[in-house]
Each structure stands twice: as structure tokens, then as C-alpha cells.
Amino acid sequence: MKIIVTKDYQELSKEAFKVLKTVLDNNPQAVLGLATGSSPIGLYQAMIEDHKNHQTSYQDVVTFNLDEYVGISKDHSQSYYTFMHEKLFNFIDIKPENINIPSGATKDLQQACIDYNEKLSNTQIDIQVLGIGSNAHIGFNEPGTSFESETHIVELKEKTRLDNQRFFDSLDDVPSKAITMGIKNIMHAKQILLLAYGKNKAQAIKDMVEGAISEDVPASILQKHDNVIVVLDEEAASLLKHEK
Ligand code: F6R
Numbered sequence: 001m002k003i004i005v006t007k008d009y010q011e012l013s014k015e016a017f018k019v020l021k022t023v024l025d026n027n028p029q030a031v032l033g034l035a036t037g038s039s040p041i042g043l044y045q046a047m048i049e050d051h052k053n054h055q056t057s058y059q060d061v062v063t064f065n066l067d068e069y070v071g072i073s074k075d076h077s078q079s080y081y082t083f084m085h086e087k088l089f090n091f092i093d094i095k096p097e098n099i100n101i102p103s104g105a106t107k108d109l110q111q112a113c114i115d116y117n118e119k120l121s122n123t124q125i126d127i128q129v130l131g132i133g134s135n136a137h138i139g140f141n142e143p144g145t146s147f148e149s150e151t152h153i154v155e156l157k158e159k160t161r162l163d164n165q166r167f168f169d170s171l172d173d174v175p176s177k178a179i180t181m182g183i184k185n186i187m188h189a190k191q192i193l194l195l196a197y198g199k200n201k202a203q204a205i206k207d208m209v210e211g212a213i214s215e216d217v218p219a220s221i222l223q224k225h226d227n228v229i230v231v232l233d234e235e236a237a238s239l240l241k242h243e244k
Helices: 011-027 041-053 080-085 109-121 158-167 181-187 199-210 216-223
Strands: 001-007 031-034 064-065 068-069 127-130 154-156 177-181 191-196 228-233
Touching: 001 011, 011 041, 011 127, 011 228, 041 080, 041 199, 064 127, 109 154, 109 177, 158 216, 177 191, 181 216, 191 199, 199 228
Parallel strands: 001 228, 031 064, 031 127, 127 191, 191 228
Antiparallel strands: 068 177, 154 177
């Protein structure tokens, strides 16, 4: 695991963009795994700026998002479909047909899992962007999820719903289920780029980097992946041994 500690979120986003840009420069047909949440927003802004200023093209890029809420429509203001369009896709030249986001708004959720998994197994993600939950979840793979899991439906933990409450009017409005890539799908990516900032993530980062590999700490499996770059701000890195 390569760990880059930056002084703040702006620097973190710049470093993350450098990693992603290298992948795009080497392969204009790259397959990108993308995350929602606050951690990658600066990275997405850097991608938009770069597209505007340097014409980096996404015409041949394919994307796969990690997850989506269940029970809210695609066009709901808090759906991950809406998030990705508002934060990135509307501002780059990606083809709509190259965007893949699991569907949480369908009646047959099991079929939605099978379909997404099928798409994932027919490709290999070149770089998977990840955030991390304060309980060390990746995607919506909560503590206790099997390392062998593929795309599946999850019941969101109270902590995750509370963390996400800030985006909804009330806790009751936060969906209780999501569809997510499994840990096995995430581990299949060629490269992983995990971003975290703020004190709230410090313990999860410590557990991920220095703790035992355990299904109770989903992100700890990344210790077994041979191409992981973790970009942190000082606060998120503050409990790591080498930072003391
Ligand atoms: C989002 C996702 C989640 C988030 C995590 C951190 O697609 O899969 O695992 O990455 O909850 O969220 P933020 O970045 O908002 O702290």
C-alpha cells in the first residue's frame, strides 16, 4: 500500500487527480471505477477543470459506479445517479452508454445484482476510486460482509445512515438499503485509489493500514491488493504510526 499524506483536501484532490490522469494518459479507453460521497468531489472537479483546459477526452472511457441507494428513483436529488451527473458526468464528454451505475429503483433487485455483476465480470476496472466509511466500509460493504461477496443488496448500518443523514431532510428519509459492488468485485480492479480526509476517518484508516485483515474491517482486505494508493489529509493520517 502506498500512502500519500497531504496537508489538506485541496492537495489530496490534486494528488488523486495525478494518479488518475496517469491511467487516462496511458489508456484513453480506461475503465474507471467511481465512488460518490464527499471524498472524491475535489478529484472530480480536477477532472472537469483538466477536461476544460487541456481537452482530456472521456469519449472512450467507461465507468462503473460502486453503489446506489435502493428505494429512491434515479432522478431523486440524493440518488448516486444524480450525484455523479451533477459532480462529473454533465461536465465531461463521456458517452451516456458508457456510464454504468447499479440500479436500485427496480422491482427485481436480485436481477439488478446479477446484471451488474455480469457487466463487471466481462471487464476489468483499470482504477477503482474509493472512499472509506468511518466504520471502514468500502462501497456499501459494511463490517461483516464476506470478502468473497459480489454485487449484492445491503441493509445499511445505523452509523452509515447517520453519517449520510446530512444529505437528507431527516434520518427517516435516508434509505435503509443499497445495491453495491461486492468486495471481490472491488479487489478485481487493477489499481485502487482510496481517498480519505478528516478526523472522523482516522481510526478507520489506522485499522485498514495497520490492523488485522478481518471481515469486521472491510477495507483491511486492501492490504492484500498489490496496487493500492491511499491519499489522505493530515487528520485522516493522524493515528498512523509513521505520522506520530
Ligand atoms: C460511495 C461509497 C461509500 C463512501 C464512504 C465515504 O459510493 O461507496 O463507501 O465512499 O461512505 O463517504 P464520504 O466520502 O462522504 O466520507
